[in-house]
Amino acid sequence: MKALLIGESKEGKLLESSYELFGFAAKLGAETAMLLIGGEADLPSYGGTLYLADSGKYGEYNPDLHKKLVLAAVEREKPDYVVFLHSSYGWDLAPRVAASLKVAQLSEVISVVEGGFELPCCSQKMRRTVKPATPVAVLTLQAGAFAAVNPGGTPQLQRIDVEGAGGVTFLGYEAAEAKGVDLAKAEVIVSAGRGIGKMENIPVIAALAKALGGELGASRPVVDSGWVPHGHQVGTTGQTVSPKLYVACGISGAIQHLAGMKKSGFIVAINKDKDAPIGEVADVLVVADVMQFVPTLTAKLAK
Amino acid sequence: MKILVCIKQVPDMESRFKPDSAGVWFSETDLAFRMNEYDEYAVEQAVRLKEQLGGEPELTVLSIGPDRVVEAMKKALAMGCDRGVQVQDPSPHLKDPFQIASIIAAYAKDQQFDLVFTGLQSQDRGSAQVGVTVAELLNFACASTIIKFEYADGIVTVKRELEGGVKGIVKLKTPAVVTCQLGLNVPRYPTLPNIMKAKKKEILVIPVGDLLHEQPLAQTATFYAPAKKGTGVVLEGDVADQAERLIAILKEKTAVLR
Numbered sequence: 400m401k402a403l404l405i406g407e408s409k410e411g412k413l414l415e416s417s418y419e420l421f422g423f424a425a426k427l428g429a430e431t432a433m434l435l436i437g438g439e440a441d442l443p444s445y446g447g448t449l450y451l452a453d454s455g456k457y458g459e460y461n462p463d464l465h466k467k468l469v470l471a472a473v474e475r476e477k478p479d480y481v482v483f484l485h486s487s488y489g490w491d492l493a494p495r496v497a498a499s500l501k502v503a504q505l506s507e508v509i510s511v512v513e514g515g516f517e518l519p520c521c522s523q524k525m526r527r528t529v530k531p532a533t534p535v536a537v538l539t540l541q542a543g544a545f546a547a548v549n550p551g552g553t554p555q556l557q558r559i560d561v562e563g564a565g566g567v568t569f570l571g572y573e574a575a576e577a578k579g580v581d582l583a584k585a586e587v588i589v590s591a592g593r594g595i596g597k598m599e600n601i602p603v604i605a606a607l608a609k610a611l612g613g614e615l616g617a618s619r620p621v622v623d624s625g626w627v628p629h630g631h632q633v634g635t636t637g638q639t640v641s642p643k644l645y646v647a648c649g650i651s652g653a654i655q656h657l658a659g660m661k662k663s664g665f666i667v668a669i670n671k672d673k674d675a676p677i678g679e680v681a682d683v684l685v686v687a688d689v690m691q692f693v694p695t696l697t698a699k700l701a702k
Numbered sequence: 703m704k705i706l707v708c709i710k711q712v713p714d715m716e717s718r719f720k721p722d723s724a725g726v727w728f729s730e731t732d733l734a735f736r737m738n739e740y741d742e743y744a745v746e747q748a749v750r751l752k753e754q755l756g757g758e759p760e761l762t763v764l765s766i767g768p769d770r771v772v773e774a775m776k777k778a779l780a781m782g783c784d785r786g787v788q789v790q791d792p793s794p795h796l797k798d799p800f801q802i803a804s805i806i807a808a809y810a811k812d813q814q815f816d817l818v819f820t821g822l823q824s825q826d827r828g829s830a831q832v833g834v835t836v837a838e839l840l841n842f843a844c845a846s847t848i849i850k851f852e853y854a855d856g857i858v859t860v861k862r863e864l865e866g867g868v869k870g871i872v873k874l875k876t877p878a879v880v881t882c883q884l885g886l887n888v889p890r891y892p893t894l895p896n897i898m899k900a901k902k903k904e905i906l907v908i909p910v911g912d913l914l915h916e917q918p919l920a921q922t923a924t925f926y927a928p929a930k931k932g933t934g935v936v937l938e939g940d941v942a943d944q945a946e947r948l949i950a951i952l953k954e955k956t957a958v959l960r
Contacts, residue, residue, distance in 0.1 A: 460872060493831075495834060497919075504800070520826060521713075526928050527924065529923065572870055572871070619884065643956060665956045681934045685937045688941075
């Protein structure tokens with residue numbers, strides 16, 4: 400069994416998350432080769448075959464050309480699995496490759512199980528086991544689901560080239576907005592999620608943060624709705640934090656949020672849904688209406 | 703200009719999910735359905751483009767599923783879409799994402815759409831495949847995960863959301879597909895007059911058999927709740943009592959309370 404791993408790079412630098420692909424291949428017990436559209440100055444520490452295309456030539460985001468490069472590597476390598484990370488790069492490119500090959504794609508794989516792969520569904524609350532019905536399958540891996548493995552060694556380089564242009568023009572990156580608050584330094588973070596109901600309830604959460612001597616954080620929907628500025632957002636597209644105490648108020652626990660806070664020292668979740676995925680990482684789950692519980696807690700702390 | 707918006711109807715995600723009798727998806731008993739959240743951003747952006755262009759574009763909203771999906775389509779029509787297409791299918795959950803994309807592409811291929819808007823992913827299956835695959839099958843340009851959209855003279859400029867709050871700025875020519883990320887805009891609430899007007903808008907019904915010509919490429923074997931990994935304490939009951947128990951735990955386990 401052979402897996403072609405699609406590494407990721409940004410501005411010529413290999414992304415560390417690429418090593419999770421090796422972790423997955425080890426779990427699967429597959430031989431590996433890797434394709435990297437990146438820079439020769441920063442290659443993975445890996446002794447196997449590395450198909451390399453220069454991102455200076457093919458662009459950082461040029462899905463039509465990147466698809467052709469993946470297909471060219473598939474043609475040479477004849478893998479059983481073509482494996483991407485489930486990232487803004489992977490979920491954008493993988494379906495193009497799968498459609499061109501007309502093979503199964505399984506998105507956001509979290510584990511290898513008997514008879515297939517385990518995928519999350521229903522906003523991470525449920526699971527499915529899915530089997531490809533085609534001899535080759537395209538997979539994307541959930542971030543962090545497979546521990547990174549550094550295989551070590553120097554890659555055997557094979558250059559890969561394709562012709563053509565592509566229907567999308569990449570104009571450049573825009574840096575993340577400046578952080579309003581440096582949540583990484585906070586010892587206590589009290590975060591507001593959609594479960595608080597409305598913007599007018601933010602001061603109630605902020606009051607708890609103050610009572611605990613901490614900072615106010617927020618989940619993505621709360622920031623998207625404009626209730627709290629982006630500088631407070633915790634998660635993959637916001638800040639990654641590890642305070643001594645993290646209190647999640649009305650946050651269901653989307654994977655992007657969990658990735659940003661699960662390394663906190665002690666996690667308290669307040670949620671009326673006992674089955675919310677936040678319960679998976681919480682040390683204490685308070686099953687309650689957040690707008691009833693939080694003021695009560697704040698009042699008791701003030702005594 | 704012709705615009706297609708593809709939407710899905712999904713259960714409220716705060717529901718309690720139980721396997722159906724076949725054990726491959728959720729049972730619909732006791733579930734309340736609504737428009738997939740990502741698709742609300744797609745509808746809103748399409749309606750804003752129509753407004754930007756003085757009402758000229760024709761907006762078609764398409765959904766695949768049983769008759770309950772008409773409710774979600776009516777919301778899209780009340781938000782400003784002009785007409786609906788229901789691909790009538792009693793069991794869309796048994797189709798894999800490639801088949802779903804092939805149904806949409808089979809409908810769209812002779813319609814000369816300039817732009818297709820859809821959500822990045824559905825809240826229930828979450829494959830993030832359908833929009834991009836539709837683009838592949840139609841040979842349209844495509845950008846996924848957009849959080850900003852601009853259109854002028856056949857050119858679409860978008861910002862894609864990348865990791866760590868970074869954005870990628872991308873330009874593409876129509877015909878194109880864009881998949882919408884949360885936060886792209888603020889979806890409007892339909893007004894009562896628009897809800898009334900929407901009732902008179904045409905909804906074309908096409909049996910799925912007329913558009914589906916592909917076999918599944920993948921199959922769900924089982925659907926189940928994850929094994930509870932949470933080893934945490936669960937506090938239930940009276941709010942004042944919960945608060946006191948929590949304070950006691952924090953005093954014991956953290957150095958935060960003294």
